[in-house]
Amino acid sequence: MLVLALDTSTPAVTAGVVTVSADGVTVLAERVTIDARAHGELLTPHLLAATESAGVTLRELDALVCGVGPGPFTGLRAGMATAAALGHSLGIPVHPVCSLDAIAAEVTAGEPFLVVTDARRREVYWAAYDAGGTRTRGPEVSPPADVDDPARVAAGQQAPAVGRTVAEPAYPTPAGLARAAAGRLLSGATPDLLTPLYLRRPDAVEPGAPKRVTTP
Template identity: 65%
Template sequence: MLVLAIDTATSAVTAGVVDVRSDRLDALAERVTVDARAHGELLTPHVMDALHEAGARLDHLDAIVCGVGPGPYTGLRAGMVTAAALSHALDIPAHPVCSLDAIAAAVDADGPFLVITDARRREVYWAAYDRAGTRTDGPNVDRPADLDTSFTERVEHAHPSPRGLVRAAGEALFSGEPAAPLTPLYLRRPDVAQPGARKRVTVP
């Protein structure tokens, strides 16, 4: 099974092609650029470059895995719209995964740990995991000072890898069930708000 993995939930623009088999995951190619303002500009070129390096085309793909956050509204939307458009055009499933779970999937921990990413506004997104990488709390958004200090191991300000994204999708790729909806994990309202009703002006 050939899977395209993409994520724009962090400051990184991530795309990669992963060969998924029952006994292993082989990352064939990946493109990652850390630039919080370039998600919309770089994601499609990254997808095409990764496919080219993997010796594949879009119509070779069997599925898509997309990180759905938590993340800032603008960046997160770029990845999810791309995943939805490719899923529709190619008639293949697009599986959502929590981006923090994808980071945790690549962690080799000695005990429980936190995954923490930048939420801006002096806040962080975070989730707690047991030693096996199973999420036990979160995702949440808080100030760094409010995090549980009992977790001695922390993975901070990382970004998901294509292999971690696919691993986080787990059995969904082989279940045969329809993919879950691509529902974003914003955790807070976007900065842009709709304007309120116009004030009534009376003429004296």
């Protein structure tokens, strides 16, 4: 199965073409740039460069996998909107993946671990996993000091902030995204809804009633 994997939930703008089979995941080509302000600008060029480097066309894809966060609104929506548009135009399924799960799929700690990414505002997104990479808690958002799981190892961009032994990777990879979705891809299951994981209410809110400025 030929799969395009995308993620814009972190400062990494990630696109890659992989094959997924019962024997595992093989990366054919990938493009990754660390730039938190260039998700919208770089994602499409990255995915086109990855397909060209892999020697395939978009029409040959069987499915897409897209990281759905947790992550900040602007970056996350760039990847999800691109994946949704491609899936619709190509008539292929788009499978959402928790971006923390994609990182966890690449961790080889040999013991329970955390995945921790940047939530800004002096906070982190995090989740806990068992030694086999199955999520056991989260995702949650909190200050680093409030991450109260006993795991001694952490992966993800903000792993150093929680004072654990640091493991790789720092960001979601095309291989990790595909591995996190492999079961559903190979089973032919209907994709879940492409729903973003923000974990916060938006900063913008509807204005309330105007305040009275004169005495009745």
